[in-house]
Amino acid sequence: MSYSEIWDTQDAFDRYEAIRHRMPRAAFPSGTTQCSGLLEIADMFDAFVLDSFGVLNVGEAAIPGAVACLEQLRARGKHLIVLTNAASYTRETAVRRYRALGFDFAPDEVVSSRDVAASRLKEVLPVGNWGAIAAPEDRFTDIPAKVEHWSGQEVDGFLFLSSAALDADLLASVSTAIRHRKRPVVVANPDLVAPRETGLSKEPGYYAHQLADDLTIAPVYFGKPYTNAFEDAKSRLTGIHPQRIAMVGDTLHTDILGGAVAGFKTVLVRDHGLFAGHATETFISRSGIVPDFSCAGI
Numbered sequence: 124m125s126y127s128e129i130w131d132t133q134d135a136f137d138r139y140e141a142i143r144h145r146m147p148r149a150a151f152p153s154g155t156t157q158c159s160g161l162l163e164i165a166d167m168f169d170a171f172v173l174d175s176f177g178v179l180n181v182g183e184a185a186i187p188g189a190v191a192c193l194e195q196l197r198a199r200g201k202h203l204i205v206l207t208n209a210a211s212y213t214r215e216t217a218v219r220r221y222r223a224l225g226f227d228f229a230p231d232e233v234v235s236s237r238d239v240a241a242s243r244l245k246e247v248l249p250v251g252n253w254g255a256i257a258a259p260e261d262r263f264t265d266i267p268a269k270v271e272h273w274s275g276q277e278v279d280g281f282l283f284l285s286s287a288a289l290d291a292d293l294l295a296s297v298s299t300a301i302r303h304r305k306r307p308v309v310v311a312n313p314d315l316v317a318p319r320e321t322g323l324s325k326e327p328g329y330y331a332h333q334l335a336d337d338l339t340i341a342p343v344y345f346g347k348p349y350t351n352a353f354e355d356a357k358s359r360l361t362g363i364h365p366q367r368i369a370m371v372g373d374t375l376h377t378d379i380l381g382g383a384v385a386g387f388k389t390v391l392v393r394d395h396g397l398f399a400g401h402a403t404e405t406f407i408s409r410s411g412i413v414p415d416f417s418c419a420g421i
């Protein structure tokens with residue numbers, strides 16, 4: 124898989140702030156408590172909702188200590204859910220990939236923005252076919268709609284799943300098609316960037332906001348920080364009070380903002396994701412997106 128553009132933290136943060144008006148609003152705590160990791164605060168929670176990239180893995184590698192931490196949380200009876208904006212592959216493949224990294228998640232413990240979008244596509248376009256912007260190997264068999272890789276053919280809507288094969292030329296083609304005929308654009312990964320071994324890759328959300336700016340259209344986003352993703356996470360944690368659930372993530376504008384909107388407590392993980400190598404205080408004060416807790420790693 125190749126990603127055509129790599130970006131830096133400051134630019135990604137500035138872009139998140141520039142599109143803030145397209146994101147939900149939330150109330151935040153007045154300050155952040157530093158902690159050594161999730162085990163230190165585990166007594167305060169019955170469930171942990173975990174972001175994936177920057178918390179469990181970077182690119183295709185597990186973050187050291189993450190597998191052991193989750194094993195200990197499970198041993199203490201905590202519910203674990205992965206809530207990821209990864210939409211490049213099916214849940215079956217996601218679970219298999221987690222297994223290969225050492226994580227033992229059951230299929231119903233993984234909520235991906237791909238599934239959040241797939242279950243709601245009919246609300247956006249009751250009838251018609253979707254042109255997918257997706258990883259070349261994607262087969263869409265898990266999506267209950269007519270979806271095919273887009274290569275210029277006539278479609279009724281665009282479905283952004285992955286930026287693995289997306290570059291400026293392909294985006295320009297999508298833009299031209301939408302100028303010719305307006306139609307729904309669904310974004311199944313609202314992230315602007317994702318931490319890879321080589322740096323921050325630009326993700327579907329980045330390109331969709333570009334289209335929104337250029338064409339004055341309103342793409343429909345599924346995934347964090349939007350409430351659709353948190354509805355699906357909550358549906359796996361029925362009976363648990365939101366304040367006994369911790370949303371754990373590396374990104375203020377997706378994980379921490381979305382977690383706060385959902386009424387969860389929030390934990391920012393600093394050292395492996397968007398803010399790796401940066402002091403987070405400036406980003407927190409500039410955005411006003413304040414996590415309840417902050418730790419270097421889980």
Ligand SMILES: [Mg+2]
Pocket residue numbers: 174175176177178372373374396
């Ligand atoms: Mg992340």
